[in-house]
Amino acid sequence: GENVGLHLPTLSVQEGDNSIINCAYSNSASDYFIWYKQESGKGPQFIIDIRSNMDKRQGQRVTVLLNKTVKHLSLQIAATQPGDSAVYFCAENMVGGDTGRRALTFGSGTRLQVQP
């Protein structure tokens, strides 16, 4: 399978604990933010998104917090499970260029390891 994230920062948590993964984004004009999960051998999988007019959004077991003042994004995972082990990327999205296309700019990623 694909060995994603050989040199990424790693967060190790115990099963059942809460996890917090942080991300600093680069462009103050970005208006849409997404967290992706990437397991070995797979493409990024959408977890949760948030628009720039919000500062918090909750999903099932996941919460995203957005602080536009310091350009910071965090992903909180409640009751972390072994299946949550993966590399997590934040991505920022904005309308760009002359064509109005929207493309994602990804952060460098964090590996989450869940200890049983």
Add this chain to the structure above:
Amino acid sequence: ETGVTQSPTHLIKTRGQQVTLRCSSQSGHNTVSWYQQALGQGPQFIFQYYREEENGRGNFPPRFSGLQFPNYSSELNVNALELDDSALYLCASSYPGLGFDEQFFGPGTRLTVL
């Protein structure tokens, strides 16, 4: 599963060769974006195709080119392969109808250049 498929899964080429990677978008999605993911890094935007036209490009040289077909499937072509082109190539499909563009990724093609 996102419904986005890519072929081949793995590919080995030598420097100077050319390669074509293929992507079938999720049903109903008219936009395909291609990304390059080097080992240990996040995906980097290559370009996007919308209704068969290139709709923006990232910081990649012209030897990276693409096509989109009437059924919205897409190809990524890379000429004159270099060792640094070794990476996972991801395509993502989307339907930018609501102003915010959720992109659904395929599993990727792992390209190794020797």
